[in-house]
Amino acid sequence: MKLFLFPFFLLTVCIFTDKSFAENTTNAVADSTEVSEPYRILSWNIYMLPRVLLPVRVGPIRRARVMAQILKEEAYDVLVLQEAFDRRTRRILRRQLKEIYPYEYGPANERKISFKTNSGIWILSRYPMKHIAEIQYDEAVGPDAWARKGALMVEVDFDGQPVHIIGTHLQAGAGRSGDTIRFNQNKQIREELLDKYSKENIPVLLCGDFNVRHNNEIWYNKMLEVLGAEDGSFLSDFQYTVHGEKNDLTGGGANNVKVLDYIFTIDKKDKLKRIERYVKIYQKRWSKDHKDISDHFAVKALIWLSKN
Template sequence: MIDRRKFRTILLLVLFVGFYLGCLLQTPVSAKTTVVVQNNTTKSLELNTTSELGSEYWKRKSTYVLPGERAEIYKTNRDDGVTDNHTYHFTTEVIVKNPKTKDTIRQFPENFALRLKLHGSTIGSHMWQSVRDQANEQHDWHDDRKKWNASMNIGDHQWNVKYWAYFTGGDDNVEYVFQEEYPLPTNVPEKLSDEWNRSHLNILTYNIYMRPRSARGAFRLNGQMIRAKMIPDKIPGYDMIVFQEAFDGGVRTELLDRLKKSYPYQSRVLGSQRGLEWNGGVVTVSKWPLVSQKQQLFKDVCSGNDCGADKGVLYVKINKVSKENENNFFHIFGTHLNAGDWKIQKQQLQIIRNFLDAQQIPQTEPVLFAGDMNIRKDTDEYKEMLAILGADYLPEKQLRGHSYTDDGVINKLNEGSRTYVDYVLYSTSHMKPDESSFAEVRMLRSNDEWKEFPHEKAMWDLSDHFPVYASYHFDAWNPSFYVPLFAGPLL
């Protein structure tokens, strides 16, 4: 005889399973594919999509993807309207634009294009993804979930285009990632004379956001070690690099060890760690010998959270040797000013200026100031900063790349606004750069998405700031490119 309690339990279970299966059968499975574009470049992308499939069966989403942003381009039905044994193509022409002027950047001989192919079957359809390159060559079609690569040229920059299909629970989506590959600085002087080379400096300033993973009792992880392993592959070929926020000792060691082969000459970190106080976070690496290095700390000239770091200015003198028994000195002052509070920043700038004056550097040798100044380029404080340091920056026509170094709109490690606060300035009392010089904000991003924890959204960014690359050329034989320290009457 069946126990009544067991019978009721079994009956309820059968009813529940039947109800659940009924809901599943009544819920239509989404037979759709969405094409997504991630724009990891400093240019805007205009995307024009056409297809043989009737317009009522697919929908355009975005036709414009701004620098650093991600967008859905179109969504297509994989069942309705897709006739059995018929093939339908989607072609998305990529038009590259200057985000500042809105001008189209011409591609040769043809515009690059993203391509999708659907082949109808009795139920649903089969899908392939591909690209058409600038030579108008159709690349192989792929119906798997592997990652495939293509390349395109925009000006003197090569772009890598990575694309793949990925699982969604229904039909796959397709993603295309445009990645800007920056030309290595070493490719420039190799074609030029030793005279040109010894008067030129390729320098990068980079706030790398490597705050201590365990600080003041808190455990703060934002991919410091992951990013420290990725960054070195993105920064080869410079003469020297000035890092800021290299606070975490273990992370800094990992980073510097990976850079040792390319940059064998490495400075000490600014300041020191004492108790709960961080070091100053500034460190310099160089291809060329460090003749000398000195530090001047800000000490108690600070405010807010910045008083928890041993900030100041790190001075290094490098010798860019191109010939035996020949010296070519460059002087670099690396720093990271207080986050806000102009009164404090002003005092810190005066400390840097006094420290510079004490070095008694010959006016015929270049002097640069590199770092995160935490002062916006469009403010009166910026002009006063230049006056205190006796420095200047390049005019707008010689500034390239992204419009901001600190971009909270597109940088997922950054939660702030959009500002330009990182610079490589030059001293106007010493040898000055000529008009061939330029500075470029480089949108360095990882080749693949990363995350610290499984529950987090994946990210491309390597820091909360974008670095500034300055290509400075100093004409040693032209007296108009330096200003005498003492002016007197002509004899």
């Protein structure tokens, strides 16, 4: 009797299994139709200080020309650039990239006549983009006091799916006082941009050089907490955005190896279905002694958005 029923049992299992597989496959296809293709974001401190502050050997003009070629070839959807202080280098980049990026804002906090320079924050997009707000930080010490460092917030329309993007560059160095200043600057982002302009159904990307070491757990966690943001691991083999041995513009050798640059997310309504982060190293010989294009490596993010 048991042997007689066994073939029937097998047939039943196979039918049920095939049905379940078909249902799961259909669900997977349905899920894929509800999620966008990945959009590509690049955040990069490009080391284009005012030329009066840079030695000739650092070659901002030559680097700008090489950088324009690289960015043109890469054709990201959005560029969030820091330290884009210098007008002439921006002009070189803009001239080469304007066909790819018809939308741009920044540098934030620029004034026509001033002893101080702008914030260096410049955002370019191939998708429609509108300016939301920009802020200038209340605190700055050392060389940072000669810039109007702050943050720039925009809204990018990715095929009908809006995303808020904030670009920033926080206080550099300054020892223990710098930790407190950076915390207060992040607090300004929270109070003057996120609390005022963010919307629950629009995800936020916070991009930039935050000058907070990833391995400084106390201040790193405080930063994420005050921003209400999330971070994630780099999926690239290379794990650092500053490296004194690997970057010929950085200096400091093995003692200067760290992560300072991030792309954080805030997503209250699960509109950002997936994000992948990578450190991107761009190198091309532009002088006898240098092939690195900036003293920081870039951070790339791929984002998948909900279509609902």
